[in-house]
Amino acid sequence: MIALFGRDCSPVAWLHDSGNIFDQDLKFVALVRGGNVFRAFDVAWLGPVDHTTLMDRTGLPVTFGNGYAPKSRLAPLEPVQPLKPLKPLQPLRPLPPPTPLVPLVPLGGWSALDFDEYLRS
Template identity: 40%
Template sequence: MEPLFSKDCDLVGWLDPGHNIFDTNMEYVAFISGGHAWSATSGNWLGSIDYTTARDKRGCPVLFSPGHPATGTSVPPIPSRPARPSRPSRPSRPSTPSRPSRQSTPAGGWSKLSFRDWLAS
């Protein structure tokens, strides 16, 4: 599991790379398919994923993990909706990681969406 932080370096969730996103209570909130994040509740497209950077629909980073710098991209095309995977079992809560250093502002800037807003978008 990779920790996910907001632009303000607050721990907001956990990433099972290439598979799922969980909030800090280890609730399943999104799944990953084809390099994109999808809402676990609605199945709606949330944005692209690059390594451990989750982006909004405009290509601006919402979440990052300290192992990879947050990067923005141009507006990605809307992908086809994938089949929903089965709901994963709830993983054990990892140890709380150290707060990372503030990231430099990525090209195109940070998303205006919070983690919760992103999940609802």
């Protein structure tokens, strides 16, 4: 699993190899399908994803993974909603991730949303 960090470099979530996203308590909160992130409980579109950069609906980054610079993009078009997935098994708790170096501010800046606000948007 890949640790996801907020703009202040604090860990906020985990990205599983399956494309499932778990919060810090390893609760299934979102999924990645077709280059986009969808909320787990209602499959609402949250925004695009580029490697480990989860972006809001305007294309501004909310999270990034260690070793990957956060990216932004032009406001994307809303994709077709996927089928609601089955709830995955809870993964084993990974070791705490090392704190990443503070990344450069992405082109266009950071999203105004933190990870929790992103999930509620």
